Amino acid sequence: MGLEEYRSKRNFAKTGEPDGSEGKERHRSPRFVIQEHDASRLHYDFRLEIDGVLKSWAVPKGVPLESGIRRLAVQTEDHPLDYINFEGRIPEGQYGAGEVRIFDSGTFILHKQDLEKIEFELEGEVYSGRYVLIHTGENNWLILKKKDGQVSMEAGATKRRVEMVLNDIEISNKSFVDAFIAGVVEGLVSRLEGYGSFKKVQINIVKDDIKVAFDGSAVECNGFVGDIIRRTLVGMAEPLGVAGLVKNINIQVAGSEV
Numbered sequence: 001m002g003l004e005e006y007r008s009k010r011n012f013a014k015t016g017e018p019d020g021s022e023g024k025e026r027h028r029s030p031r032f033v034i035q036e037h038d039a040s041r042l043h044y045d046f047r048l049e050i051d052g053v054l055k056s057w058a059v060p061k062g063v064p065l066e067s068g069i070r071r072l073a074v075q076t077e078d079h080p081l082d083y084i085n086f087e088g089r090i091p092e093g094q095y096g097a098g099e100v101r102i103f104d105s106g107t108f109i110l111h112k113q114d115l116e117k118i119e120f121e122l123e124g125e126v127y128s129g130r131y132v133l134i135h136t137g138e139n140n141w142l143i144l145k146k147k148d149g150q151v152s153m154e155a156g157a158t159k160r161r162v163e164m165v166l167n168d169i170e171i172s173n174k175s176f177v178d179a180f181i182a183g184v185v186e187g188l189v190s191r192l193e194g195y196g197s198f199k200k201v202q203i204n205i206v207k208d209d210i211k212v213a214f215d216g217s218a219v220e221c222n223g224f225v226g227d228i229i230r231r232t233l234v235g236m237a238e239p240l241g242v243a244g245l246v247k248n249i250n251i252q253v254a255g256s257e258v
Contacts, residue, residue, distance in 0.1 A: 002053070002078060003020050003053065003077075003078060003079075003080055005077040005078070006020070006077045006078060006079055006080065007019065007020070009077070009095040010094065010095055011094060014091055014093075014094055015090055015091060015094045015095075016086075016088050016089075016090075017083065017086060017090065018080055018082040018083055018086060019080070020080030020081075020082065020083075022080075022082050029107040029108075029109075030048070030049040030050065030107060030108055030110060031049045031084055031105065031106070031107055031108070032046070032047060032048050032049065032105065032106060032107070032108045032122060032124065033045075033046075033047050033054070033083075033084045033085075033102060033104070033105040034046050034047075034063055034102075034103045034104045034105070034124075034126075034127065035047070035086070035087075035100050035101065035102055035103060036100070036101045036102075036103045037058075037096065037098060037099075037100050038098045038099040038100075038101075039090075039096050039097060039098035040097075040098070041060070043058050043059060043060045043062075044058075044059045044060075044062045044063060044103060045057070045058055045059070045076075045100075046058075046059050046063055046073060046143070047079060047083070047084065048108065048110075048118075048120065049081060049084070050110070050113070052081070053078040053079065053080065053081065054078060054079040054080065054081060054083055054084060055075075055078060056075070056076045056077065056078060056079050057073035057074060057075050057076065057133070057141060057143070058073070058074045058076055059071055059072070059073045059074075059143060060072060060074075063127060063131075063143055064143065064144060064145050065126075065127065065145070066145060067144070067145045067146060067147040068144075068147075069144065069145070070142050070143075070144045071142065071143050071144070072140065072141075072142065073133060073140075073141040073142065073143040074139050074140060074141070075139045075140075075141060076139075084105065085102075086100060087100055087101055087102055088100060103126065104124045104125055104126035104127050105124060105125075106122060106123045106124030106125065106127070106128075107123050107124075108120045108121060108122050108123060109121040109123070111130070115135065116134070116135045117132060117133065117134055117135065118132065118133040119131070119132045119133075120132075120133075129145055129146070130145070130146040131143060131144065131145050131146065132144055132146060
């Protein structure tokens with residue numbers, strides 16, 4: 001992204017936030033910071049030092065301390081490296097007005113980074129251990145802490161059985177499997193309380209009717225959540241070579257916890 005968007009949103013004559021003019025001094029180990037941001041709504045800003053800037057996400061409920069908890073993380077504009085030490089009040093009328101306090105900071109080890117996933121290990125005073133950020137669409141990501149010894153999702157996907165029938169055509173052993181598990185299922189679980197783990201999930205779309213069940217228990221998925229599922233799954237049709245109107249989709253994922 002660079003810092004153009006960051007600078008365009010701020011008037012540095014009025015806010016005490018750094019403008020990034022002090023350069024891009026990097027430390028031997030990349031750093032992270034979690035800042036408590038009491039703006040219009042209290043949230044936490046999570047930042048990783050990558051490619052000479054602070055890649056940034058707003059995490060409404062905070063970065064999870066324990067495994068098994070998935071939190072929405074909305075990617076925001078890149079911030080300058082000197083923002084890692086910023087604390088203070090952003091004045092009223094300025095972008096992000098409110099109090100900013102450092103909640104935790106430290107270094108991290110980057111294990112993997114691509115457009116869909118970032119895997120890393122935090123080494124802070126409050127937060128430590130392996131984490132993963134999963135891209136679920138547009139600026140939305142999920143952040144979760146891995147269990148000790150947990151393997152990556154690529155390896156985990158081979159332990160699950162995924163069946164997909166689209167327009168009465170059975171589709172299996174496709175590369176979209178990881179994206180499906182990480183995107184649709186993770187995104188769905190993040191919006192549904194009480195479904196942090198399951199052995200089987202079934203998703204069926206027939207025209208405008210969406211039915212979802214976790215371990216045989218039906219879940220209401222109308223409105224916003226239903227639209228996300230429909231748009232994501234229907235968007236799979238073209239890359240999978242399924243021509244014409246998508247009339248029905250049936251997916252079953254069985255295996256260990258997602």
